[in-house]
Amino acid sequence: MSGEGEKKQSESDGPASSPTPGTRRPGGRTARTRTVVRDAVLAGLGELGYPGLTVEYVAARSGVHKTTLYRRWGDVEGLVADALDLAGEDSWLPPDTGSLEGDLRALAREVVTSFTEPATGASGSAMIAAGFQSERAATALRAYYVERFARCETIVERAVARGELPAGPEGAAVDAGALVRAVPAPLLCRLFITREPIDEALADQAAAAALAAARAGVFTPGRVAPGRPTGDASAPPRQGG
Amino acid sequence: MSGEGEKKQSESDGPASSPTPGTRRPGGRTARTRTVVRDAVLAGLGELGYPGLTVEYVAARSGVHKTTLYRRWGDVEGLVADALDLAGEDSWLPPDTGSLEGDLRALAREVVTSFTEPATGASGSAMIAAGFQSERAATALRAYYVERFARCETIVERAVARGELPAGPEGAAVDAGALVRAVPAPLLCRLFITREPIDEALADQAAAAALAAARAGVFTPGRVAPGRPTGDASAPPRQGG
Numbered sequence: 475m476s477g478e479g480e481k482k483q484s485e486s487d488g489p490a491s492s493p494t495p496g497t498r499r500p501g502g503r504t505a506r507t508r509t510v511v512r513d514a515v516l517a518g519l520g521e522l523g524y525p526g527l528t529v530e531y532v533a534a535r536s537g538v539h540k541t542t543l544y545r546r547w548g549d550v551e552g553l554v555a556d557a558l559d560l561a562g563e564d565s566w567l568p569p570d571t572g573s574l575e576g577d578l579r580a581l582a583r584e585v586v587t588s589f590t591e592p593a594t595g596a597s598g599s600a601m602i603a604a605g606f607q608s609e610r611a612a613t614a615l616r617a618y619y620v621e622r623f624a625r626c627e628t629i630v631e632r633a634v635a636r637g638e639l640p641a642g643p644e645g646a647a648v649d650a651g652a653l654v655r656a657v658p659a660p661l662l663c664r665l666f667i668t669r670e671p672i673d674e675a676l677a678d679q680a681a682a683a684a685l686a687a688a689r690a691g692v693f694t695p696g697r698v699a700p701g702r703p704t705g706d707a708s709a710p711p712r713q714g715g
Numbered sequence: 716m717s718g719e720g721e722k723k724q725s726e727s728d729g730p731a732s733s734p735t736p737g738t739r740r741p742g743g744r745t746a747r748t749r750t751v752v753r754d755a756v757l758a759g760l761g762e763l764g765y766p767g768l769t770v771e772y773v774a775a776r777s778g779v780h781k782t783t784l785y786r787r788w789g790d791v792e793g794l795v796a797d798a799l800d801l802a803g804e805d806s807w808l809p810p811d812t813g814s815l816e817g818d819l820r821a822l823a824r825e826v827v828t829s830f831t832e833p834a835t836g837a838s839g840s841a842m843i844a845a846g847f848q849s850e851r852a853a854t855a856l857r858a859y860y861v862e863r864f865a866r867c868e869t870i871v872e873r874a875v876a877r878g879e880l881p882a883g884p885e886g887a888a889v890d891a892g893a894l895v896r897a898v899p900a901p902l903l904c905r906l907f908i909t910r911e912p913i914d915e916a917l918a919d920q921a922a923a924a925a926l927a928a929a930r931a932g933v934f935t936p937g938r939v940a941p942g943r944p945t946g947d948a949s950a951p952p953r954q955g956g
Contacts, residue, residue: 525766525848599847602908606844607766616910623909655909656901656924662908663900667843668864669857679933683897686931687924 508560510536511543515557520596524554524604524611551608558601558614568626574633578657578685581626582677585658589665590672602666626654639688652693656684749801751777752784756798761837765795765845765852792849799842799855809867815874819898819926822867823918826899830906831913843907867895880929893934897925 514536518527527550533540547553569580589595604611630650633639639648660680664670687693755777759768768791774781788794810821830836845852871891874880880889901921905911928934 523847603844603847605907605910606764606840606847612910615908619909619911652920655905659901659904660897663903664896666846666908667856667903668860668896669846669853670860679893682931682933683924683928686933687927690923690927690931692920692923692927 507538507542508556511538511547511553512557512560514538515553516597519554519557519600519604520593523600524550524607527554529553551610554601554604554608555610555614558611558618561601562618562621566622566625568629570629570632574629574636574638574688575681575685577629577633578681579678581629581654582657582661582681583674585661586672586674586677589661599666623651623654627651629654639694647694648688649693649695653684653688656687656693657681748779748783749797752779752788752794753798753801755779756794757838760795760798760841760845761834764841765791765848768795770794792851795842795845795849796851796855799852799859802842803859803862807863807866809870811870811873815870815877815879815929816922816926818870818874819922820919822870822895823898823902823922824915826902827913827915827918830902840907864892864895868892870895880935888935889929890934890936894925894929897928897934898922 511532514532515527517535518531522531529540529543529550532538532550532553533543536543543553547556569577569584571577571580589598601611601615605615606612627650630639630648630653634647657680660683661672661677664672664676752773755773756768758776759772763772770781770784770788770791773779773791773794774784777784784794788797810818810825812818812821830839842852842856846856847853868891871880871889871894875888898921901924902913902918905913905917
């Protein structure tokens with residue numbers, strides 16, 4: 475199922491979306507091999523999950539010889555980690571709707587789309603599952619998300635430039651990393667930890683919650699704000715992400 | 716390591732904490748057997764993880780005969796699911812500090828403690844990992860968290876009674892389930908999805924963010940509030956949980 479889905483994936487590839495490829499980059503023979511192998515790995519993860527994935531499957535699906543796979547990627551763990559590394563090399567850019575609120579909502583909706591769409595959701599979920607079974611996959615996942623969130627910080631920079639966010643004392647800026655991490659968290663937590671369903675309404679709520687916290691100064695280092703304009707010295711906001 | 720940890724677990728057992736037992740309930744021989752088996756399952760999950768856990772291990776560790784385990788629990792999947800069910804039957808109660816802010820912060824800090832403390836963290840993480848490999852574990856995890864969050868709603872009810880939260884139109888109340896779910900989400904997402912570290916500062920930030928969103932009306936159905944007092948009709952808050 476996810477095998478047929480690669481073409482669609484760039485559309486729903488998001489900041490915390492299923493770690494699947496965005497638009498393809500031109501590249502030589504080696505780059506093309508890496509891409510077909512990555513596609514086969516994602517298809518296998520979607521179909522069989524991490525425990526079921528084998529080098530034999532990837533060889534059969536990609537048409538790349540087993541010996542080449544063993545030589546370049548070592549084993550299944552290496553194949554999965556590289557597929558994640560490659561997913562992080564796509565050309566995805568965060569939404570740019572002209573307002574902080576619109577950007578955060580679009581970001582949250584991308585998360586819902588990418589994980590509820592069968593083609594991208596299966597391999598993305600399997601990548602996250604792999605993080606529990608492989609140290610290298612966990613390390614690659616972390617690098618993937620750190621890089622994704624870094625791209626998302628432009629959303630916050632644009633909002634600050636538009637004067638949509640409050641500045642802290644001595645103009646301390648909002649912690650962009652903390653703000654963009656706040657958007658997908660409630661959705662990913664429901665999907666993979668508490669196992670509760672998500673939908674567009676919850677995406678909008680997640681975006682609104684992150685925005686409210688940002689406006690209250692929760693993500694602005696040094697700005698005292700537990701949620702009301704008056705602030706509360708007993709709850710200094712902390713720097714996250 | 717987690718084998719030595721059961722005694723400590725009730726202290727750090729939280730709303731979204733590692734699904735491990737709270738204080739023991741008095742019970743007959745059957746209840747005692749269920750408890751020692753549960754402890755052995757948690758120890759095994761912490762030591763070996765879900766893929767490595769076997770009925771043989773649980774029998775050896777618990778001293779309960781294999782045939783009894785197979786008869787009552789069927790297999791490893793059944794043992795893990797029942798350990799989660801039992802974890803949900805503890806006597807844990809959410810913090811009651813006298814203020815909404817204090818309660819939410821204490822709740823967030825319990826999550827950090829329960830997952831960063833080796834004894835409880837290992838088995839708790841393994842339970843969450845099991846949700847990726849076993850449908851029954853995923854179903855039991857969901858039931859565990861739904862029940863945990865339901866207990867946490869008293870925090871919101873007390874806050875509303877104290878007048879700490881705004882009411883919506885026609886006095887619409889805040890969605891308690893959505894508010895209490897917002898507290899652990901950023902922490903669990905970092906731990907298990909983006910694989911980033913957590914600490915007390917991030918716990919305080921998560922609590923402050925949830926509180927700011929609640930005060931802005933994001934969790935109050937029908938109350939228009941994307942984060943500023945004036946509200947914004949383009950971003951009606953939605954009911955979560």
